[in-house]
Amino acid sequence: MTGDLTLVEKLVTTNEARIMLLVLDGLGDIPSREHGGQTPLEAARTPNLDELVKEAVCGRMIPVLPGITPGSGPGHLALFGYDPVRLEIGRGIVEAAGLGLELTGDTLAARANFATMDNQGVITDRRAGRIPTEKTAELCRILSTIEQIDGVQVQIAPSLGHRFVVLFKGEELDPRLSDSDPQKEGQKPLPVVPLVSEARKASEIANQFVAEAHRLLRGEQPANSVLLRGFSTTPRLSTLAERFKLRTAAIANYPAYRGMARLVGMDLLPVVQSVKEQFELYLEQYQQYDFFFVHVKGTDSAGEDGDFDRKVATIEEVDQSLPVLLQKMPDVFAVTGDHSSPVPLKAHSWHPVPVMIHSPVCGADDVSRFTEKQCNLGGLGIFPAINLMPLLLANGKKLKKFGA
Amino acid sequence: MTGDLTLVEKLVTTNEARIMLLVLDGLGDIPSREHGGQTPLEAARTPNLDELVKEAVCGRMIPVLPGITPGSGPGHLALFGYDPVRLEIGRGIVEAAGLGLELTGDTLAARANFATMDNQGVITDRRAGRIPTEKTAELCRILSTIEQIDGVQVQIAPSLGHRFVVLFKGEELDPRLSDSDPQKEGQKPLPVVPLVSEARKASEIANQFVAEAHRLLRGEQPANSVLLRGFSTTPRLSTLAERFKLRTAAIANYPAYRGMARLVGMDLLPVVQSVKEQFELYLEQYQQYDFFFVHVKGTDSAGEDGDFDRKVATIEEVDQSLPVLLQKMPDVFAVTGDHSSPVPLKAHSWHPVPVMIHSPVCGADDVSRFTEKQCNLGGLGIFPAINLMPLLLANGKKLKKFGA
Numbered sequence: 036m037t038g039d040l041t042l043v044e045k046l047v048t049t050n051e052a053r054i055m056l057l058v059l060d061g062l063g064d065i066p067s068r069e070h071g072g073q074t075p076l077e078a079a080r081t082p083n084l085d086e087l088v089k090e091a092v093c094g095r096m097i098p099v100l101p102g103i104t105p106g107s108g109p110g111h112l113a114l115f116g117y118d119p120v121r122l123e124i125g126r127g128i129v130e131a132a133g134l135g136l137e138l139t140g141d142t143l144a145a146r147a148n149f150a151t152m153d154n155q156g157v158i159t160d161r162r163a164g165r166i167p168t169e170k171t172a173e174l175c176r177i178l179s180t181i182e183q184i185d186g187v188q189v190q191i192a193p194s195l196g197h198r199f200v201v202l203f204k205g206e207e208l209d210p211r212l213s214d215s216d217p218q219k220e221g222q223k224p225l226p227v228v229p230l231v232s233e234a235r236k237a238s239e240i241a242n243q244f245v246a247e248a249h250r251l252l253r254g255e256q257p258a259n260s261v262l263l264r265g266f267s268t269t270p271r272l273s274t275l276a277e278r279f280k281l282r283t284a285a286i287a288n289y290p291a292y293r294g295m296a297r298l299v300g301m302d303l304l305p306v307v308q309s310v311k312e313q314f315e316l317y318l319e320q321y322q323q324y325d326f327f328f329v330h331v332k333g334t335d336s337a338g339e340d341g342d343f344d345r346k347v348a349t350i351e352e353v354d355q356s357l358p359v360l361l362q363k364m365p366d367v368f369a370v371t372g373d374h375s376s377p378v379p380l381k382a383h384s385w386h387p388v389p390v391m392i393h394s395p396v397c398g399a400d401d402v403s404r405f406t407e408k409q410c411n412l413g414g415l416g417i418f419p420a421i422n423l424m425p426l427l428l429a430n431g432k433k434l435k436k437f438g439a
Numbered sequence: 440m441t442g443d444l445t446l447v448e449k450l451v452t453t454n455e456a457r458i459m460l461l462v463l464d465g466l467g468d469i470p471s472r473e474h475g476g477q478t479p480l481e482a483a484r485t486p487n488l489d490e491l492v493k494e495a496v497c498g499r500m501i502p503v504l505p506g507i508t509p510g511s512g513p514g515h516l517a518l519f520g521y522d523p524v525r526l527e528i529g530r531g532i533v534e535a536a537g538l539g540l541e542l543t544g545d546t547l548a549a550r551a552n553f554a555t556m557d558n559q560g561v562i563t564d565r566r567a568g569r570i571p572t573e574k575t576a577e578l579c580r581i582l583s584t585i586e587q588i589d590g591v592q593v594q595i596a597p598s599l600g601h602r603f604v605v606l607f608k609g610e611e612l613d614p615r616l617s618d619s620d621p622q623k624e625g626q627k628p629l630p631v632v633p634l635v636s637e638a639r640k641a642s643e644i645a646n647q648f649v650a651e652a653h654r655l656l657r658g659e660q661p662a663n664s665v666l667l668r669g670f671s672t673t674p675r676l677s678t679l680a681e682r683f684k685l686r687t688a689a690i691a692n693y694p695a696y697r698g699m700a701r702l703v704g705m706d707l708l709p710v711v712q713s714v715k716e717q718f719e720l721y722l723e724q725y726q727q728y729d730f731f732f733v734h735v736k737g738t739d740s741a742g743e744d745g746d747f748d749r750k751v752a753t754i755e756e757v758d759q760s761l762p763v764l765l766q767k768m769p770d771v772f773a774v775t776g777d778h779s780s781p782v783p784l785k786a787h788s789w790h791p792v793p794v795m796i797h798s799p800v801c802g803a804d805d806v807s808r809f810t811e812k813q814c815n816l817g818g819l820g821i822f823p824a825i826n827l828m829p830l831l832l833a834n835g836k837k838l839k840k841f842g843a
Contacts (some may be wrong), residue, residue: 384808398469398790416821425506438510439530
């Protein structure tokens with residue numbers, strides 16, 4: 036049932052209907068005893084969502100496959116209607132796209148962290164004390180003196196916090212490489228290993244880059260080391276415009292999500308601060324697009340930090356901002372997450388994500404609050420996330436009848 | 440999950456159990472404010488269904504794929520256990536089969552309407568004021584003077600209302616042709632265009648037929664034009680007898696549904712008027728068959744006309760006729776639709792269709808009325824319609840255990 040939207044693509048037609056996909060990253064949760072057996076969605080005061088949900092249909096979505104915990108990449112691919120199992124997009128390319136870097140067919144990208152290494156070469160902090168963005172920019176300027184390695188061009192670009200991106204541009208740079216990031220503290224950075232023989236050249240370049248970077252950062256503290264992961268090249272994706280005839284825009288603040296959006300052909304609207312401003316940006320751009328992807332990061336960060344109250348607060352901020360939308364309510368309004376990030380787990384998880392679709396023709400169910408438990412009983416059932424896009428198109432009357 | 444019933448076919452065994460599949464065409468609906476937020480199923484008085492549902496399991500079925508609005512063809516194929524995505528059957532062939540016309544491998548069929556054209560050649564009424572069946576028969580006799588075109592035999596057969604069927608019999612008539620029906624008034628009939636080069640010959644024959652028909656109908660009013668659509672040839676389908684060892688009969692009144700039934704190998708029982716008579720026909724034929732497909736059209740027509748009360752009335756007629764069945768209750772009795780045709784949409788839709796399976800071994804759930812909302816909570820969940828047939832066979836104890 037999942038994975039192939041060829042039939043959907045054949046039936047697409049265009050009209051004036053506006054669709055908004057509001058993604059509260061890591062939205063789904065599980066109850067914890069500490070918080071009275073409630074989830075953040077249950078604990079949050081959400082009068083506006085409560086009102087909308089009465090005229091919506093709800094359900095829960097399986098991001099990839101039952102039991103599979105997705106990263107943000109697969110989670111978002113599924114939401115956009117791309118098969119996350121067949122289509123693995125490396126985090127390096129996603130981050131690079133999000134930063135607006137120019138990516139060609141022969142670009143190999145890696146996501147990188149500045150990290151702290153002790154004098155035994157052991158990583159003591161994978162995030163170098165979460166150095167600020169400004170410091171990262173400064174360090175990136177130092178690394179930018181590495182302009183090329185064995186004829187391969189090197190490009191460094193700072194991202195948010197301790198994160199940056201390394202691009203290698205040259206021929207025959209196969210991305211099938213292991214990470215240098217050991218994902219744990221107390222270990223040395225790993226050598227980048229070719230996973231197939233074709234990737235030998237790329238691994239040598241990457242390892243030389245790491246060695247050179249460590250040399251350049253020797254005097255720095257705490258950021259005296261780099262960790263690379265998510266080696267990847269640009270995938271050839273049909274855009275949402277090509278597949279679903281949609282004019283699409285992303286209202287997202289973080290490079291990774293902007294990157295995902297850009298890879299599927301969305302226009303990137305300016306970065307703004309609050310959810311309210313994100314919704315206002317939608318109002319401003321209402322005429323220009325018929326599909327708006329709005330991404331809210333706070334729910335995921337709070338879930339990963341195990342911060343129940345902050346997750347509740349983010350949900351309440353979204354709820355309080357909803358009246359902005361009512362000025363020009365999208366014809367189809369979906370609220371969901373790309374995966375669950377339960378507070379008790381402090382991590383992404385496999386739990387199905389609550390989803391709500393609001394439209395004048397969405398049908399009905401007895402869900403009276405947008406929570407995990409109630410969504411279990413919703414009219415959409417429990418379904419693969421890749422089917423969300425066809426449902427949004429259908430609710431926007433953007434799909435013709437199949438067969439006579 | 441969907442599409443492949445090979446395993447089911449391998450496990451089929453025969454017994455005396457009788458199965459009835461009662462299809463209320465376009466049954467599913469969505470609430471409308473006008474009618475107090477109710478759907479026709481919710482508004483209808485259905486004491487007999489209410490009684491049956493207590494001993495049944497319910498659910499909702501996705502006819503084809505989430506978000507996909509099926510035509511009657513794909514909708515019924517799925518109900519009969521055929522993959523509607525892989526198996527597209529043209530409406531021409533379906534209609535022709537339903538009229539009992541002889542179809543061979545080299546028959547190209549098109550569904551046709553009589554229509555009204557103004558003196559600019561623009562279609563002003565796609566249905567020629569819905570001329571009666573008798574008038575259509577008379578006009579078909581006129582068109583029958585076109586006996587052949589360039590060596591291709593032409594056969595005309597009247598159907599119901601303003602509808603008729605054209606068969607072209609000859610070699611190399613590829614059905615991959617566009618419709619001449621523009622599907623909208625205010626436009627001229629479209630030329631029949633070959634969608635692949637192999638269909639050039641067929642397109643020329645079809646266009647000559649249209650030109651000749653328009654010449655013959657010049658003096659007629661309002662039916663002075665013909666519109667062709669659904670060009671198709673006979674598919675090679677394994678029958679229900681071959682696949683599931685069932686002796687099957689269709690109790691359906693409309694040619695299109697009789698046609699679908701015939702294509703999967705059902706015997707066509709005589710056309711009767713009321714639902715009560717349809718059920719009486721089942722009683723009469725009880726010994727001869729073990730699978731009865733009973734088709735009720737009224738729910739769909741009412742939905743498409745946006746007529747809430749008529750949809751309610753049809754459901755109530757079905758309910759009031761149910762006591763007839765109690766004389767010889769089918770061992771397995773399923774009630775569902777081939778798709779939804781919500782009154783507020785006045786059209787087919789993608790919304791999952793309520794389904795109820797009644798048998799002594801069906802299991803249980805808490806559904807107390809057969810409505811869309813309650814079926815959301817049923818023991819069958821929300822599932823692809825192609826899985827209905829295995830469930831019916833299982834409830835009839837017609838499937839052996841798989842594996843030891």
